Amino acid sequence: MRFLSRRLVMPIHLNSRGTLFGGQLLAWIDEEASVYAAIQSGTDLVLTKYISEMDFKSPAYNGEVVEIGMEVTGSTRVSVTLCCTVREARTKRNIVTIDRMVFIAIDEKGRPTRHALGPGSSEASQDHHDG
Numbered sequence: 001m002r003f004l005s006r007r008l009v010m011p012i013h014l015n016s017r018g019t020l021f022g023g024q025l026l027a028w029i030d031e032e033a034s035v036y037a038a039i040q041s042g043t044d045l046v047l048t049k050y051i052s053e054m055d056f057k058s059p060a061y062n063g064e065v066v067e068i069g070m071e072v073t074g075s076t077r078v079s080v081t082l083c084c085t086v087r088e089a090r091t092k093r094n095i096v097t098i099d100r101m102v103f104i105a106i107d108e109k110g111r112p113t114r115h116a117l118g119p120g121s122s123e124a125s126q127d128h129h130d131g
């Protein structure tokens with residue numbers, strides 16, 4: 001798993017209990033995952049197709065830094081599947097895990113299109129290291 005993205009938790013990101021708002025975290029994850037899926041699959045455009053359960057392991061607090069980890073776990077002709085772990089940067093405490101996020105490569109007309117990580121490719125189980 002590669003942790004390429006970090007975010008500082010600030011007051012505007014908190015819920016009414018004073019901890020990181022789950023919807024804010026999901027927005028960060030979705031953005032990071034779509035960029036990662038696009039780079040790994042060598043495509044310009046991907047759409048979020050499916051996100052499995054989010055397991056919130058522990059809260060994140062104001063002033064903490066969270067790092068977002070992604071890993072390619074599979075692919076089909078037009079889809080890329082990732083798993084995700086978010087952890088606190090200093091202590092490595094797990095904040096949330098997502099087993100399965102599916103992204104679909106699309107062409108300029110919004111139709112599913114082929115990408116570079118085809119089924120059976122060694123790259124599907126071994127992340128690229130250029131993005």
Ligand SMILES: CC(C)(COP(=O)(O)OP(=O)(O)OC[C@H]1O[C@@H](n2cnc3c(N)ncnc32)[C@H](O)[C@@H]1OP(=O)(O)O)[C@@H](O)C(=O)NCCC(=O)NCCS
Pocket residue numbers: 046047048049050076077078079102104106110111112
């Ligand atoms: C993404 C979208 C274009 C796909 O179109 P579609 O007609 O549903 O596509 P299909 O059902 O033919 O599926 C396309 C591919 O996705 C795969 N797929 C679909 N659902 C999947 C899932 N839950 N898990 C894994 N793969 C999945 C299919 O196997 C197929 O792959 P293949 O052709 O390589 O076998 C369409 O569903 C869509 O526009 N959804 C809304 C996306 C969106 O708005 N996201 C939020 C903002 S980014």
